[in-house]
Amino acid sequence: xxxxxxxxxxxxxxxxxxxxxVDLVRDLSFAVAAxxxxxxxxxxxxxxxxxxxxxxxxLPAGLRVSGxxxxxxxxxxxxxxxxxxxxxxxxxxxxxxxxxxxLSPVHTxxxxxxLAVRSVRxxxxxxxxxxxxxxxDRVGIPDAARRARAYPHEFSGGMRQRAVIAMATVNxxxxxxxxxxTTALDPTxxxxxxxxxxxxxxxxxxAVVLVTHDLAVAxxxxxxxxxMYAGRHVESGPVHRVLRxxxxxxxxxxxxxxxxxxxxxxxxxxxxxxxxxxxxxxPGCAFAPRCPAATDSCTRHEPxxxxxxxxxxxxxxxxxxxxxxxxxxxxxxxT
Amino acid sequence: MTAPLLEVxxxxxxxxxxARRTPPVLAVDRISFTVAAGETVALVGESGSGKSxxxxxxxxxxKPEGGxxxxxxxxxxxxxxxGLRALRRGVQPVFQDPHGSLSPRKAVFDAVAEPLRVxxxxxxTTGPARVAELLDLVRLDRSVARRLPHELSGxxxxxxxxxxxxxxxxxxxxxxxxxSALDPSVRAGVINLFTELQDELGLAxxxxxxxxxxxxxxAHRVAVLHRGRVxxxxxxxxxxxxxxxxxxxxxxxxxxAFDHLTEx
Ligand SMILES: Nc1ncnc2c1ncn2[C@@H]1O[C@H](COP(=O)(O)OP(=O)(O)OP(=O)(O)O)[C@@H](O)[C@H]1O
Ligand SMILES: Nc1ncnc2c1ncn2[C@@H]1O[C@H](COP(=O)(O)OP(=O)(O)O)[C@@H](O)[C@H]1O
Ligand code: SF4
Ligand SMILES: [Mg+2]
Ligand SMILES: [Mg+2]
Numbered sequence: 001x002x003x004x005x006x007x008x009x010x011x012x013x014x015x016x017x018x019x020x021x022v023d024l025v026r027d028l029s030f031a032v033a034a035x036x037x038x039x040x041x042x043x044x045x046x047x048x049x050x051x052x053x054x055x056x057x058x059l060p061a062g063l064r065v066s067g068x069x070x071x072x073x074x075x076x077x078x079x080x081x082x083x084x085x086x087x088x089x090x091x092x093x094x095x096x097x098x099x100x101x102x103l104s105p106v107h108t109x110x111x112x113x114x115l116a117v118r119s120v121r122x123x124x125x126x127x128x129x130x131x132x133x134x135x136x137d138r139v140g141i142p143d144a145a146r147r148a149r150a151y152p153h154e155f156s157g158g159m160r161q162r163a164v165i166a167m168a169t170v171n172x173x174x175x176x177x178x179x180x181x182t183t184a185l186d187p188t189x190x191x192x193x194x195x196x197x198x199x200x201x202x203x204x205x206x207a208v209v210l211v212t213h214d215l216a217v218a219x220x221x222x223x224x225x226x227x228m229y230a231g232r233h234v235e236s237g238p239v240h241r242v243l244r245x246x247x248x249x250x251x252x253x254x255x256x257x258x259x260x261x262x263x264x265x266x267x268x269x270x271x272x273x274x275x276x277x278x279x280x281x282x283p284g285c286a287f288a289p290r291c292p293a294a295t296d297s298c299t300r301h302e303p304x305x306x307x308x309x310x311x312x313x314x315x316x317x318x319x320x321x322x323x324x325x326x327x328x329x330x331x332x333x334x335t
Numbered sequence: 336m337t338a339p340l341l342e343v344x345x346x347x348x349x350x351x352x353x354a355r356r357t358p359p360v361l362a363v364d365r366i367s368f369t370v371a372a373g374e375t376v377a378l379v380g381e382s383g384s385g386k387s388x389x390x391x392x393x394x395x396x397x398k399p400e401g402g403x404x405x406x407x408x409x410x411x412x413x414x415x416x417x418g419l420r421a422l423r424r425g426v427q428p429v430f431q432d433p434h435g436s437l438s439p440r441k442a443v444f445d446a447v448a449e450p451l452r453v454x455x456x457x458x459x460t461t462g463p464a465r466v467a468e469l470l471d472l473v474r475l476d477r478s479v480a481r482r483l484p485h486e487l488s489g490x491x492x493x494x495x496x497x498x499x500x501x502x503x504x505x506x507x508x509x510x511x512x513x514x515s516a517l518d519p520s521v522r523a524g525v526i527n528l529f530t531e532l533q534d535e536l537g538l539a540x541x542x543x544x545x546x547x548x549x550x551x552x553x554a555h556r557v558a559v560l561h562r563g564r565v566x567x568x569x570x571x572x573x574x575x576x577x578x579x580x581x582x583x584x585x586x587x588x589x590x591x592a593f594d595h596l597t598e599x
Contacts, residue, residue: 043518186382187545191589213519250520257523259552261575266530266553270523274488290520 004073005031006174006207007055011067014050014231018062022279024050025231028067029305034174037201037208039218039239041254042228043275048211051228052179055209056094057084071175090120093168095178099160102167103152109136109163110148113170120171135166140196158189165197172204179211194221215254219243224311227251230276230286233305237312245326247314250287252326269330285317292329293318339369340407340539341393341426341507347401348388348563362388364563365402370507373533375540377550377571379586380560386543389560390509393541394428395419407506424454427500431512433492437484443470443495444480450502469498472535473528490521497528507539508532515545526553547587551575559583 014025025047032038042048053059055069057076069076071092076083096102104112113132117123123131129148136144139162152160161181168176178197182190198221201208212218218225218239226236227248235248246252256269273290276282282289284299291298298317305313316322323329348363363385370376378386391397392404395411404411407425414422430436437446447466451457467477473494484492493513500508510529514522530553532538544550550557551571558568559582567580578584 043520188381188585188589215519254519257520259546259548261548261551263552267527268523268552270527271520272524274490274521275518 006034007032008070013066015064024278030226032207035205037222039222039225040211041218045277046228047231052177052211091173092175093173095168095181097180099164108149135170139166175207177209233315235314241312247308247319248316249291249293253330256327256330340372341370342405343368345402346399349400368558370539373537375554377542377554377557384560385563390511424503425506427503427505428509429496429513431516433489436496447498473498489517509541511543547575
């Protein structure tokens with residue numbers, strides 16, 4: 001990592017306290033530099049959303065956080081939450097999966113954006129509304145001045161998600177955390193919105209944490225990727241290294257099971273079993289029951305992240321013994 | 336050439352206006368395609384292009400406004416209620432939402448036995464063995480038979496749904512986005528199951544999907560839908576590798592290319 005990170009997460013642990021204690025995320029560390037896009041990839045239940053919310057200070061009651069979240073050097077874990085509140089909207093912003101959860105149904109989109117502007121900057125109503133319209137225009141909403149007078153329910157799903165991105169970015173934050181911002185949308189709309197977010201990030205120079213379950217989305221847009229499984233780090237590093245030459249069997253299996261564009265066989269290399277869930281983790285490496293490379297020692301100890309190559313980390317006991325092409329672990333023989 | 340198993344010609348599906356001032360929706364506008372026995376034909380297209388509406392007509396869940404649907408040599412649009420019941424067994428659906436399509440209080444055994452009971456084909460002596468056989472067919476451990484849907488993973492639920500469909504001994508499966516709600520690491524296994532079932536049982540499949548890369552993998556032929564019409568169709572690999580219609584190209588480009596990143 002060059003220079004000091006904008007966001008540093010170190011030894012993060014998130015624990016559900018009811019009905020009994022269950023760790024949802026354990027020993028998680030990652031960093032995001034200014035202007036960088038980090039994709040956090042994992043399957044449902046891997047702990048992506050609770051991690052995103054811990055970064056933002058938006059965890060629901062009943063979840064306990066420990067470890068460190070530092071933003072621009074300032075510790076955000078512990079304390080009263082005042083440190084987080086001082087950052088919201090100004091320096092860090094949130095784009096959730098469900099746009100309607102952050103848009104009010106009773107105010108026009110323009111008014112909501114203008115309010116966001118005025119809550120941060122001391123500008124008049126008219127100037128705020130002008131900035132709101134400009135923000136809608138930037139995210140590619142056609143005829144923004146007229147559209148600003150519409151209510152959220154009058155927007156399509158894709159336009160609503162653009163409006164939420166406009167809202168999150170209207171005050172030029174340093175960091176945007178987007179939790180599956182396009183998962184509920186049509187793939188063609190999805191692609192347009194992610195392209196827009198990526199282009200917008202380039203222009204505005206903000207850092208983005210993009211939570212997704214889709215490796216291809218990470219490949220297309222992120223600088224670095226963090227792969228999670230069962231609440232832990234599996235692999236992380238520059239996106240091209242991790243996806244081109246994954247070292248952790250789980251990452252390799254995810255990539256291998258995607259349909260390749262020039263494949264000849266009708267069969268896909270497939271993983272066995274189903275994702276492990278918090279509260280019912282197998283002993284040792286949580287991936288061991290599904291891992292074609294697992295040995296006895298894998299079920300005894302949890303692997304820690306090991307730096308395999310400049311900034312490319314993998315959590316696997318057998319990192320040095322696996323075949324160079326880790327995808328071969330999952331190759332399917334058959335028609 | 337023998338007649339195709341399914342032949343859809345000039346199909347029209349229109350939904351009536353829901354409120355005054357809103358016009359009726361022409362969801363399917365004269366679509367034609369065929370599916371041969373043992374063949375997989377994919378319908379692709381963006382949201383709202385008419386894929387599920389076409390499926391509903393093929394499944395005889397909605398009477399089309401126009402056109403003809405011939406299945407196994409019979410015209411479905413004019414057949415009477417009794418004939419329909421007999422034909423329905425031959426065309427079975429698998430839907431997107433694995434949990435939502437199972438009844439929450441019914442154990443796996445009963446869920447799989449239900450079609451047999453409803454169709455009057457349940458025999459108390461051989462029935463349990465038939466259920467076990469169906470679970471084997473979808474690669475589910477027989478021990479899941481006693482479990483309830485909430486005790487199953489998404490992929491297991493989807494396999495139970497497939498076992499239910501197979502209980503009717505269909506000739507055609509209608510798969511409406513059957514893996515899009517599943518976790519990425521279990522998708523490939525379910526997709527392979529469809530291919531295996533086709534190889535083992537000679538099932539024909541109408542496969543509805545957003546993902547052209549996946550379609551290229553599993554389908555023999557593909558029809559690209561746009562606003563209720565077929566804008567391009569042909570062998571899946573040809574359409575995906577050398578699309579001729581702008582709309583197909585846009586669909587292809589919305590699936591982020593992965594191959595250039597990997598070593599394959
Ligand atoms: N029950 C209904 N009543 C009225 N209109 C409907 C109904 N079902 C679908 N439609 C409309 O018909 C058109 C085609 O819908 P359909 O569900 O077939 O699309 P689809 O291709 O399956 O889309 P998706 O990819 O989102 O599943 C759309 O305009 C939709 O809004
Ligand atoms: N408020 C909560 N209370 C208890 N458990 C939770 C809560 N939110 C999430 N979980 C659990 O934490 C784990 C991680 O969830 P989540 O972060 O939502 O995963 P992801 O976003 O990767 O799908 C899951 O096992 C989930 O059931
Ligand atoms: S630690 Fe063992 S079980 Fe876990 S991924 Fe590595 S080889 Fe597989
Ligand atoms: Mg989530
Ligand atoms: Mg549909």
